[in-house]
Amino acid sequence: MQLNLKNAIVFFDLETTGINIAADRIVEISILKINTDGTEETKTLRINPEMPIPKRSSDIHGILDADVADAPTFKEVARELATFMEGCDIAGYNSNKFDVPLLAEEFIRAEVDFDMTKRKFIDVQTIFHKMEKRTLEAAYKFYCDKNLDDAHSAEADTRATYEVLKSQLDRYSDLKNDVEWLSKFSAHNRNADFAGRIIFNDKGEELFNFGKYKGKKVVDVLETDPGYYGWMMNGDFPLFTKKVLTNIKLRNAFNQG
Template identity: 35%
Template structure:
């Protein structure tokens, strides 16, 4: 459980960080449960956004045409995040795109932040939901925001993590120490603190993806 953290979400042209590009980013900074800063922008991917992606998130080629490119956005995003823990829903997806782009533009993966996956947390907090997509969760907790847009998705993700923090809070009279410990341990088994995704092949000078999931003992 962290007192200060950044909630991160990307919208992209697809699922593969090797060939697809980021088209929107939102990062929300929280301290002591309060939103203290925001970072949000559309990004010009310099490739065409597939029709099926626009159907999902509503982001069109016209919307990103005059927006900054990732090489302009990335330094500002990294400065915003700093060394804080990163909270994301289905965190491996966002972590891959973040680490891959850092490797692409800086030549090495410098992201050593702790990652917290709220998908694993949501499965424990809301075990009776038919699935644990953000769209489903936002309806369950009655949040009136859009889906599949980075800013709105970070708001929902933040609510999941803040609820988790409240469950583990020391002053919660409605839960025993045993209940808090049980929930914490169950979530930790499926969460992770570090991701070692992209490495560069010296022989072929190609970027490849390597995934190591390490159990998180710090949430």
């Protein structure tokens, strides 16, 4: 089944130096862009992460320091990537928890204003786990009856994710071929930040989603424990989380003033 698209959508996958959203960097990105007329465009780039790639990460994706030594840095290709993805909805595999937050961090570090907050996000892994609870390789075999021979190659994983989503739409009649519906279905929470440290409640109010103030309204915590803001700003939290927190703090100060 082909996707019913109101906007172009990009499927993307990252290979990285590790799994820490705030500290790790991209070493490869592959983007498969599906236009509203069904035509496809692909962009795959190796990225110099400007830090050593740990052996445990290289053992997974096969990319070594020497492979990216002469590759461009993310800052050097950030505007090119932002232009390619401009106006597109976004999909991936485990993307809501990892790839999207990490990509947002890279754009902030590159000082490229790429606003993803108004995009619709589809996480194919979440759909898969809600329906079958397996891995990407198993999903590809289950839905597409194919072996994912180049697993952990960004381009192979990206195309496999696209094919799995189309097959999921064919298999499950209760899945709607609508990007907005799929975006809501594949989301665990309504996140205020991409990392899910701050979420929205049913009233649209921001709540902390971790630590001792989990479930508490951000504005209330900032008022009763103002030092918590400084602790987070100096802590190992993603840059975008800090940006969201600062916006809430400034908005609250303006409303009180």
